[in-house]
Amino acid sequence: MATEHPSTQLGDLQDQTVAGYRSALGVTHTTTVTLPGIRTQSGFQFEAVDVNFQTLGKLSPARDNAILVCHGLSGNAHLAGTDPQTGRPGWWDFHVGPGKAIDTDKFFVIASNTLGGCTGTTGPGSINPRTGKRFGMDFPRITVRDMVQVQAALLNYLGIEKLFAVIGASMGGMQALAWAVDFPERTRICVPIATCTAHNAMQIAFNEIGRQAIITDALWNGGDYSEPHFPAHGLAVARMVGHVTYLSELAMARKFGRRRQQDASDPHQFSIESYLHHQGDSFVKRFDPNSYLYLTRAIDEFDLFEKAAPEEVLREVQARFLIISFSSDWLYPPPQSRDLVRQLKRAGVAVTYLNLDSEYGHDSFLIDNPPFADVVHHFLNGEYTAAPKRPASSRFVPEI
Amino acid sequence: MATEHPSTQLGDLQDQTVAGYRSALGVTHTTTVTLPGIRTQSGFQFEAVDVNFQTLGKLSPARDNAILVCHGLSGNAHLAGTDPQTGRPGWWDFHVGPGKAIDTDKFFVIASNTLGGCTGTTGPGSINPRTGKRFGMDFPRITVRDMVQVQAALLNYLGIEKLFAVIGASMGGMQALAWAVDFPERTRICVPIATCTAHNAMQIAFNEIGRQAIITDALWNGGDYSEPHFPAHGLAVARMVGHVTYLSELAMARKFGRRRQQDASDPHQFSIESYLHHQGDSFVKRFDPNSYLYLTRAIDEFDLFEKAAPEEVLREVQARFLIISFSSDWLYPPPQSRDLVRQLKRAGVAVTYLNLDSEYGHDSFLIDNPPFADVVHHFLNGEYTAAPKRPASSRFVPEI
Numbered sequence: 001m002a003t004e005h006p007s008t009q010l011g012d013l014q015d016q017t018v019a020g021y022r023s024a025l026g027v028t029h030t031t032t033v034t035l036p037g038i039r040t041q042s043g044f045q046f047e048a049v050d051v052n053f054q055t056l057g058k059l060s061p062a063r064d065n066a067i068l069v070c071h072g073l074s075g076n077a078h079l080a081g082t083d084p085q086t087g088r089p090g091w092w093d094f095h096v097g098p099g100k101a102i103d104t105d106k107f108f109v110i111a112s113n114t115l116g117g118c119t120g121t122t123g124p125g126s127i128n129p130r131t132g133k134r135f136g137m138d139f140p141r142i143t144v145r146d147m148v149q150v151q152a153a154l155l156n157y158l159g160i161e162k163l164f165a166v167i168g169a170s171m172g173g174m175q176a177l178a179w180a181v182d183f184p185e186r187t188r189i190c191v192p193i194a195t196c197t198a199h200n201a202m203q204i205a206f207n208e209i210g211r212q213a214i215i216t217d218a219l220w221n222g223g224d225y226s227e228p229h230f231p232a233h234g235l236a237v238a239r240m241v242g243h244v245t246y247l248s249e250l251a252m253a254r255k256f257g258r259r260r261q262q263d264a265s266d267p268h269q270f271s272i273e274s275y276l277h278h279q280g281d282s283f284v285k286r287f288d289p290n291s292y293l294y295l296t297r298a299i300d301e302f303d304l305f306e307k308a309a310p311e312e313v314l315r316e317v318q319a320r321f322l323i324i325s326f327s328s329d330w331l332y333p334p335p336q337s338r339d340l341v342r343q344l345k346r347a348g349v350a351v352t353y354l355n356l357d358s359e360y361g362h363d364s365f366l367i368d369n370p371p372f373a374d375v376v377h378h379f380l381n382g383e384y385t386a387a388p389k390r391p392a393s394s395r396f397v398p399e400i
Numbered sequence: 401m402a403t404e405h406p407s408t409q410l411g412d413l414q415d416q417t418v419a420g421y422r423s424a425l426g427v428t429h430t431t432t433v434t435l436p437g438i439r440t441q442s443g444f445q446f447e448a449v450d451v452n453f454q455t456l457g458k459l460s461p462a463r464d465n466a467i468l469v470c471h472g473l474s475g476n477a478h479l480a481g482t483d484p485q486t487g488r489p490g491w492w493d494f495h496v497g498p499g500k501a502i503d504t505d506k507f508f509v510i511a512s513n514t515l516g517g518c519t520g521t522t523g524p525g526s527i528n529p530r531t532g533k534r535f536g537m538d539f540p541r542i543t544v545r546d547m548v549q550v551q552a553a554l555l556n557y558l559g560i561e562k563l564f565a566v567i568g569a570s571m572g573g574m575q576a577l578a579w580a581v582d583f584p585e586r587t588r589i590c591v592p593i594a595t596c597t598a599h600n601a602m603q604i605a606f607n608e609i610g611r612q613a614i615i616t617d618a619l620w621n622g623g624d625y626s627e628p629h630f631p632a633h634g635l636a637v638a639r640m641v642g643h644v645t646y647l648s649e650l651a652m653a654r655k656f657g658r659r660r661q662q663d664a665s666d667p668h669q670f671s672i673e674s675y676l677h678h679q680g681d682s683f684v685k686r687f688d689p690n691s692y693l694y695l696t697r698a699i700d701e702f703d704l705f706e707k708a709a710p711e712e713v714l715r716e717v718q719a720r721f722l723i724i725s726f727s728s729d730w731l732y733p734p735p736q737s738r739d740l741v742r743q744l745k746r747a748g749v750a751v752t753y754l755n756l757d758s759e760y761g762h763d764s765f766l767i768d769n770p771p772f773a774d775v776v777h778h779f780l781n782g783e784y785t786a787a788p789k790r791p792a793s794s795r796f797v798p799e800i
Contacts, residue, residue: 141668198658199658200649200652200653200657200658201649201652201653201655201656201657201658201670201671201672202644202647202649202652202653202672204658204670204672204673205640205644205652205672205673205676206644208640208670208672208673208676209637209640209641209644209676212633212636212637212640212676212677212680213613213637216617216633216634216636216637217616217617217633218618218619219618233612233616233617234616236612236616237609237612237613237616237637240605240608240609240612241609241641244602244605244606244609247602249600249601249602249733252600252601252602252605253600253601253602255601256601257600257601258598258599258600258601258604258703268541268697268701270601270604270608270700271601272601272602272604272605272608273604273605273608276605276608276609276612277612280612297668300670301668303658330730333649
């Protein structure tokens with residue numbers, strides 16, 4: 001079962017083919033359930049919320065091995081295994097499966113599409129029960145913490161009181177942070193990857209460019225669009241902007257350099273241009289422009305310490321943390337993770353921090369990345385083995 | 401005459417008001433002349449070429465004090481002094497004027513709008529004499545070296561055989577490099593700033609996103625647009641992408657952070673978003689989308705050493721070089737300048753290199769930046785004073 005060298009794979013497994021790669025999990029499915037609604041931070045009351053989710057592995061009799069994986073901007077509930085419809089592996093198939101970083105032989109892994117998403121969970125493309133029409137831009141402002149409320153409702157539905165771990169990268173990492181703070185008694189381990197506690201101006205700027213590309217596409221039409229009139233161009237440009245920020249200069253130089261695309265209609269086309277076009281086109285087929293607007297807005301608005309000082313916000317946290325950043329990630333640069341580590345330590349929270357050397361930028365968590373996988377694997381397995389002997393509230397730095 | 405602290409000014413003087421700032425040059429004008437056409441590298445023969453240009457200062461009787469300033473992507477011939485139409489200072493007014501970095505009391509300064517531009521020099525918005533209609537996308541592919549050919553025609557028209565110096569940043573720096581190589585006997589000093597000899601994949605990627613934003617704007621219409629149907633949204637998004645790459649994360653964090661725009665209709669709007677919108681809107685009023693496509697393409701295609709090894713390409717160079725990069729410029733990172741310095745030294749070319757500490761990213765050359773101004777001022781003045789005693793072909797490293 002050959003996989004190409006990681007240097008030949010950049011970005012999300014959903015958007016590209018890795019020669020010879022097959023998921024060890026075979027075909028996996030997602031399910032949609034209707035759960036009791038939540039009240040958003042902005043004050044909107046959902047009467048009910050649909051949640052599309054996937055589970056992998058088996059819940060232990062003690063119900064102590066559940067890991068919630070939170071996805072980033074472009075992810076969804078199809079975490080790992082082969083999607084029966086697209087034939088493609090889930091977005092984190094490299095790292096979730098038997099013996100992998102998140103070992104489905106050991107853990108019960110849950111992934112759900114986030115509130116505001118577009119693959120089965122209530123979002124701007126869902127029907128507004130009050131009007132019988134799609135929400136569109138009438139969808140309420142949502143926050144990362146609202147997403148976590150919905151995930152908590154899903155855990156209630158699944159009968160899981162306490163998560164062994166919550167793990168996520170990028171926007172998923174923000175959700176992991178919100179879990180540790182908003183549900184301290186339900187979160188044993190928290191693994192925020194390549195993320196931050198609040199976007200800085202540059203991070204907001206890149207998201208805003210994507211939003212502008214979408215809302216200035218004439219076919220966006222105030223968010224009221226339907227096939228075939230669909231702001232595909234705006235969404236594609238937004239994805240291209242995002243994609244460049246997910247990669248490192250070095251990774252792009254190595255993979256593309258100034259090479260030309262031999263099979264392009266335009267002989268002047270650089271390979272990097274063709275690659276971006278492909279990423280844009282591929283994303284348009286699987287993502288909703290309004291969801292892009294709502295999710296990026298939620299990311300930009302997230303500010304873990306907005307209401308109170310870090311020590312205050314972190315006072316009730318019981319989780320032990322593993323924080324990972326990547327040396328070449330310039331979108332979520334390592335200093336942001338280091339700041340968080342300092343804040344956690346000052347608050348007396350147990351935290352292990354690794355800034356992993358990687359050439360692949362922000363997307364280092366998405367690719368086949370053995371050092372990253374090893375760290376996550378050993379941390380989770382070590383903590384799980386040690387867990388029964390340690391009270392969840394113990395606060396010291398593990399030696400991993 | 402108070403100017404705000406540089407930290408409050410980011411980007412191009414043409415697009416923002418610096419409180420209390422007035423040009424020391426008073427009102428200045430540009431002129432358009434029709435010159436003999438050139439044959440482009442792509443093989444297109446222009447029958448004639450219009451060139452919009454400005455001169456400042458006086459040509460010395462020996463005609464040995466001419467400095468050609470080449471502009472970047474968004475510049476034009478209005479280099480310094482107050483534009484009588486807009487009331488705004490020229491794009492490099494901070495650095496061109498009496499006693500400034502480029503001292504108009506000493507030098508005869510020439511600036512022209514580049515071939516392919518949109519402010520008076522022949523470009524895609526010009527009338528194609530063969531059809532009587534605008535060129536639009538029938539405009540031929542142009543290169544940085546074609547731009548330099550047109551500048552050489554302008555110098556012929558002005559009766560200037562040899563430039564004391566050619567200076568430019570970004571795309572202007574590429575033009576400066578092309579001058580030293582293509583007109584070695586006409587170039588005494590070459591000052592490439594914040595530039596490179598060839599774009600890497602990431603630099604191409606950001607330009608391509610801007611191009612995609614424009615060509616997917618429905619109003620672009622294959623390049624055949626006219627007011628009021630104009631791809632303003634695409635061009636604005638392109639400019640926003642560019643603008644973020646011109647700034648540093650630190651400069652944005654300091655100036656905007658997570659502050660909200662108090663006067664915005666949307667109380668959630670971050671100041672950085674409002675700033676980007678302003679930059680986009682301002683640019684749309686003064687730039688042509690097709691020009692944006694042609695100029696960014698020329699930049700991406702530029703590759704000084706494409707045809708031969710550096711030592712071969714640089715063999716005939718007579719110019720002495722001052723190369724400047726900025727520590728926080730992540731669009732044209734200092735290692736690109738260092739590579740060029742090495743190539744020049746290996747080829748026996750006299751080169752002084754400075755990587756200036758600056759927090760302001762790529763746009764460090766555009767802002768009120770005294771350390772940068774000092775370096776340019778002293779280098780030019782020192783070389784000009786020393787020049788008569790040194791043959792132009794002497795090749796040793798100056799002690800500046």
